[in-house]
Amino acid sequence: xxxxxxxxxxxxxxxxxxxxxxxxxxxxxxxxxxxxxxxxxxxxxxxxxxxxxxxxxxxxxxxxxxxxxxxxxxxxxxxxxxxxxxxxxxxxxxxxxxxxxxxxxxxxxxxxxxxxxxxxxxxxxxxxxxxxxxxxxxxxxxxxxxxxxxxxxxxxxxxxxxxxxxxxxx
Amino acid sequence: xxxxxxxxxxxxxxxxxxxxxxxxxxxxxxxxxxxxxxxxxxxxxxxxxxxxxxxxxxxxxxxxxxxxxxxxxxxxxxxxxxxxxxxxxxxxxxxxxxxxxxxxxxxxxxxxxxxxxxxxxxxxxxxxxxxxxxxxxxxxxxxxxxxxxxxxxxxxxxxx
Numbered sequence: 001x002x003x004x005x006x007x008x009x010x011x012x013x014x015x016x017x018x019x020x021x022x023x024x025x026x027x028x029x030x031x032x033x034x035x036x037x038x039x040x041x042x043x044x045x046x047x048x049x050x051x052x053x054x055x056x057x058x059x060x061x062x063x064x065x066x067x068x069x070x071x072x073x074x075x076x077x078x079x080x081x082x083x084x085x086x087x088x089x090x091x092x093x094x095x096x097x098x099x100x101x102x103x104x105x106x107x108x109x110x111x112x113x114x115x116x117x118x119x120x121x122x123x124x125x126x127x128x129x130x131x132x133x134x135x136x137x138x139x140x141x142x143x144x145x146x147x148x149x150x151x152x153x154x155x156x157x158x159x160x161x162x163x164x165x166x167x168x169x170x
Numbered sequence: 171x172x173x174x175x176x177x178x179x180x181x182x183x184x185x186x187x188x189x190x191x192x193x194x195x196x197x198x199x200x201x202x203x204x205x206x207x208x209x210x211x212x213x214x215x216x217x218x219x220x221x222x223x224x225x226x227x228x229x230x231x232x233x234x235x236x237x238x239x240x241x242x243x244x245x246x247x248x249x250x251x252x253x254x255x256x257x258x259x260x261x262x263x264x265x266x267x268x269x270x271x272x273x274x275x276x277x278x279x280x281x282x283x284x285x286x287x288x289x290x291x292x293x294x295x296x297x298x299x300x301x302x303x304x305x306x307x308x309x310x311x312x313x314x315x316x317x318x319x320x321x322x323x324x325x326x327x328x329x330x
Contacts, residue, residue, distance in 0.1 A: 006212045006213055006216055006230065007212070008220070009216045009220075010212065010215065010216050013216065013219040013220065013223070014287075016223070017219075022218040025266065027226055027227070029221040030226045031219075031223050031226045032222060033222075034221065034222040034225045034226060035218050035219050035221065035222030038218045038221055038222070038257075039214075039215070039218045041174075042214055045173070045174050045177065046207070046210070046214070047181075047203070048174075048177040048178045048181035048182075048308050049177060049179070049181075049261070050202070050203045050205050050207055051181040051184070051185060051199065051200070052177070052180065052197070053202065053203075053206070054199030054200060054202030054203045054206075055181075055184045055188055055196075055199045057196045057199065057202050058188070058199040059188065059195060059199075059200070074302040076227060086254065086279075089172075089173045089176075090173040091195060092179070092288075092291060093297055096297060096298055096300075096302070097206065097301065099301070099302070100301040100302060103302070104292075109306075112302075113310060114272050116310065117289060117310070117314065120288050120289050120291075121267065121288040121289050123260075124259050126288075127286060129260060129264050130262065130264050130284070132264075133264040133265055133267065133268040134264060134268055134280070134284075137329065138277070138281070138303075138325070138329065141324075141325055141328060141329065142281060142285065142321065142325070143283070145320075145321045145324055145325070146285070146289075146321065149318075149320070149321060152174070152317065153310070153313045153314060153317055155196060156313055157306075157309060157310060157313070158265045159303075160309055162285075165305060165309075166303065166305045166306050167190050167303060167305070167306075167311060167317040
């Protein structure tokens with residue numbers, strides 16, 4: 001029988017919360033309040049993202065994505081992924097369903113990895129914010145190092161995928 | 171909350187437009203939504219509960235304060251580990267990082283913290299694995315961690 005990890009983890013978390021509540025009720029309540037805030041935020045953001053992914057899945061034909069972002073899309077595909085990741089706003093977990101939908105529609109792993117990493121780390125408002133607080137030198141140097149790092153990371157992901165180290169068979 | 175409001179608006183408009191063009195495809199989209207949402211819900215609750223623990227018992231200012239000037243390799247690795255684990259929105263993280271720079275924190279360590287904060291998510295990795303598989307999440311996060319360290323060392327050397 002296969003043990004499902006999520007219910008086990010939930011049970012452990014519940015037990016830990018109860019144990020902490022017996023010693024330090026304030027700490028246990030803090031855990032629950034912090035969690036509640038994050039849960040409300042995620043429940044506010046994920047449904048519309050998943051609806052858009054559903055619409056995308058239903059309407060956009062696979063060959064279109066294969067052509068734009070597939071294995072043969074080359075530098076143009078990488079540029080599109082980079083742009084997609086930069087213009088979008090929102091937390092990284094909102095990018096997961098979008099990246100997965102793109103992957104299922106025929107985008108290459110390289111391009112999806114670029115998209116995810118760029119979404120996570122490069123946002124124009126965020127760069128301005130970083131400049132304001134940590135200085136232009138810091139923000140721009142970090143940006144200049146992050147872009148090649150993302151391309152190398154994605155290249156390594158592609159290398160691992162080709163050796164079946166990411167998906168067992170494809 | 172600008173992002174959430176915008177995305178609700180776009181999703182609503184998209185559904186309306188889709189419904190007018192094809193009921194069948196719209197229903198398919200809604201089924202896609204239902205299926206993915208239900209399969210995600212338990213993991214999301216577990217991840218968020220764990221986030222509650224981490225944010226309660228590992229306050230950001232406490233850990234960042236323990237990274238002083240010239241802590242070198244140790245400071246950079248500690249800051250990178252911390253940045254990987256916590257989830258702080260950028261509008262809190264950057265002012266916080268700036269205040270520690272003023273207090274004399276190592277600039278390389280601050281770079282490590284900021285870079286891993288955005289690129290590496292230990293807490294969101296289970297969710298990432300649910301979408302892309304365990305190996306994908308493991309490799310993307312570990313490679314990002316290694317490159318964040320590289321970025322931090324370069325920045326520490328250049329800006330010191």
